[in-house]
Amino acid sequence: MDQSNSQAPASPSPDEAIIAAQKAESRNTIKLFIIALVLLVAAALIYLVVQNIGSENSGSSGETEPVAVQVTPEELSQAREAFKSALAEFEAEIQPMLDNDELLNWDKKAVAETLMVKETAIADFAQGGYSTALQQLTEASGQGQALKQAWDQAFEAGLSEAMAAFDREEISQAQLALNQAMKIKPSEPRGHVLQAQLDAFPQVARLFKQFDIAVTENNLGKQISILEDILRLDGTRTDVQEALDRAKQQRQEQLFQGHIETGLAQVAAGDFTVANDAYSRAQAIFPGRPELKLLEKKLGREKSRYTLAAVHTRLEKFQKQDDWASIARLVADAEPHFPVDAQLLQLKEDAGNILALRKEAADYIARPQRLADSNVQSYAEQWIRKAVPYLSKSEGVARDVEVISQHIKTFTTKFPLTIFSDNKTHITVLRHGVVGKTKEKTIHLPAGEYTLEASRKGYRSKVLKVTVNNQQNNQVTLVCDERI
Structure with missing residues (x-):
């Protein structure tokens, strides 16, 4: 295409052209009236002459002269309105394309020629040549549309070549083709998307190599992490998204089976708290799976053999270990089966109070300088009074009382x-x-x-x-x- 630097002449606005045309039409109307008057007088004279000649040559015959085609005012008005409508359509559809700097840079000569035809049409309109002006404007519209189509096709051809080369991983060739396409349409979003893919390709290629290793190692977690990294670099890769979805599904399957195995093993070991937790986790992943129903039945059968004596034995073990968190969990698990057992109810109350006391004590111990404040000392002393009944039940509470008392002494002496x-x-x-x-x-x-x-x-x-x-x-x- 010709890339000359010629500029299209400045074009008047449609309103200026129409006002000019109206003035010209007014002048033409006066001229037409004078011409019509002259023609009427001439016609009368010619009629008299013809009549006279006819009377002299009444027996002879002669050839008739051709008659000029007359255009009615209504036809002139229709042609004028048709041009105005076509001009408005040109300004709305064709002119924005011609004003595009990227199209102008691509073929300045063709843009200038199209605009010249448009200006010629407006000039004809201003002189009253409505039909000729309409033809000229139609020609300019056709030229503009053809120019836009050629511009689009040139870009699409370059972009298609670049994308095909990228799919073949011929990166240098893809970059070259894309550069040519972007010279045609520098602001085209698809070109920028492909450029981002080309920029990310070296890192994406390295990640694909790491992914192959993760597949060989059967490391689903690593595969998922790598695929997510690839998509962050190049989110257009649908194949990677599909692979990521498959890997996540496989990972969920692994987690589900792991929870089922843990649940069955803990049922056999008699740890129903952990078994129930594994059941809940598996249920959250695949709630309708047959394996889940199997674990549920196993839990039900084993719980029916879950004796109160076994519960008491485990509770005593946890008490000796001063493990009140485990006591609280075991009591919560056993209470629905033995709701009136006094020892369970007492241990439930003790566990709640001891855990609350130790949580409160942790704040005093972590920030002993607070005990220098008389108000904080008062609260700490109240805590000691609440803790006294549990000194014999929890070594942890006894240690907390000793430490806090020492801090109070330090800050009150x-x-x-x-x-x-x-x-x-x-x-x-x-x-x-x-x-x-x-x-x-x-x-x-x-x-x-x-x-x-x-x-x-x-x-x-x-x-x-x-x-x-x-x-x-x-x-x-x-x-x-x-x-x-």
Whole structure:
């Protein structure tokens, strides 16, 4: 195609063309009226001459002159409206295509020629040549449509060649063909999609090699992970999506069978809590499978042989181990079968209280510094009172009580701190109280770190951090002696 730099002439808007045509039509109407008057006079004269000649040559015959085709005002109006309608259609459908910068860059000459035909049509219309203008505009529309079709076909051919090469994994050839296609339509989304596939191909190819290894190893988890990585890089690969769906289905099958095997094994071992959990997990995957019904029947038969004595034996074992979480699970599993057993009911209550106490204790133990606050100390002391009935039942609760009590003691025992100054410096223990002006003063504080602040008018203030405990001689000297 010709890629010359010629620019199409600027075209008037349809409204400007129509107004110009209306003015021209008004001038033509006046001209037609004058011409008609002249022709009427001439016709009268010719009629008289013909009559005279006819009277002189009444016996002779002659050839008639051809008569010009007359166009009625109604026909002129119809032709004019037809052009206006065709122009509106051109502006709506053809002009946007011709205004496309990518099409213009592809074939500037053809675009310019089409626009020239359109301008010629508008000029004819302005001169009153409505039928000729309509023919010209129809020609311009045909040229524009043909140009657009040729442009589309050129891009599609290049894109098809690039996609075919990509399918053959001929990446260099695909890139070359795509480059040519994108010169024709740089903004075409399909071209950008293919470019993204080409960019990702080296990494995708490496992942496919890793996938082959995962298949050889029969590692479904690894296969699924690799296929998901491939789709994140190139989401257009339907074959990969299908392979991923199959792998996930196989993985679900593996998980289901694993839960069934676990459930059957735990039924045989008498651990119905774990067996029930395995049953629930398998049911969530494939609720209607025959294997699930088999496990369900097995659980039912074994539970019928589930004796209260066996439950008590296991509960005693868990009590010796101080394993109250297992006690809570076993009681919940056994209670529906033995709803009135006093020991089960008591252990259910004990397990709930002990687990709640230990959960609350964990917060005090994890953040003992909170116990320096009197309100928190009060809550901790209340917790100790609630824990006392369970000291003999749970070694864990007993240890928690001992640790928390020690923390409370640490944060409630106060140690002396002696402060030396010059009796002119004002001293404050931040967030604890005012010492004031002194030469020597001893205060008592719980073990911990404190911030002392000293101030004196006309002197720079000072801040001093001190640690108070029973491991050292708690003395500090604090004097503001640096003038401002």
